[in-house]
Amino acid sequence: MTSFSFPLISDRLSLRPPRPTDRDFFVALYGDEDVMRFIPPHNAPLGEEEAAQRLWVLMDHWRDFGYGMFVVSWKETDEPLGYCGLRYLSEVDAIELGAILGKKSWGQGVGPEAGRMCIAFARDQLKADRIVSLTDPENARSGHVLTAFGFSRRPELDGEYHGMPHLFFEMALQHDTPSA
Template sequence: MLVTDRLILRPWREEDREPFAALNADADVMRYFPSVQTRAQSDATIDRQMKAQAEVGYCFWATEKRDSGQFIGFIGIQDVPDYYGIGDGIEIGWRLAANAWGQGLAPEGARACLAFAFSKLQAPEVVAFTAKVNGPSMRVMEKIGMTRDQGGDFDHPMIEEGHPIRPHVLYRIGAEDMR
């Protein structure tokens, strides 16, 4: 569990399934994804995160506000899935409910994740990637000190050719870059 000024990042619980499904069914939240998700798809994401937490001790953590206990989405780290073809490493990622946007919560949680990756896991580097059109996510990467890998653009392997969210950008931060 990671605690910041305003957030708690923690393993998933059964009661997160309902609010997470609502967030994944919101077209605004899923604007830069191929589609909104069904309850089954949303549950499968939670199942994968629970498995990762059990196996390696980290995941895209369920994230709640400290003041209210409100579940707002996820912020966390995972091993980069092989199918992206961008090599091994640790990836940082985030997805928050729209009513939590614009308060710097994603960067706040993400900074704690970077500290965890570099100090606890001794990771040499953390990467992040998103659709080239996902300005808000790229802003979070920049705010936490990540740098775009200019040669690292790639096409998302699961998204069809010609789709606007197929081209992806890659950002990196090394342990030595943490100030």
């Protein structure tokens, strides 16, 4: 398994793998009704134990695949804002881009900035040929962001995910080819 250097850094953000000390943050994030409105399987807040379990699932993905969801923080303060990253989606044999961001980050361009960083990581470090993303049909903002990134809607692949309807988006990743 290839090893990568973290955190990923932009002018404003720091992205790093999750760790056990993030438990309280994840419990608060997953416990927020507004944040969880479009998140399956319940589209509702999670209790403390289920939220903590989701953190362990994210950490296990890193162990199993060598990549995963990143905790997104302000670079200057290391204050966690949510998470954004990549995970293997076995149902379609592809890497999925996903994010859950807390309300403190809403309206500040954090989602698009973190998303671009994750897309670049998938393309440049993982050498992925494509990535996909699923979104709740009622989450228009997410669909607009994905389209702005260059994702295309694939309505023929829409369907249920964790028992909830989802729209399917896909993006081919362009790799630099060496000059002859």
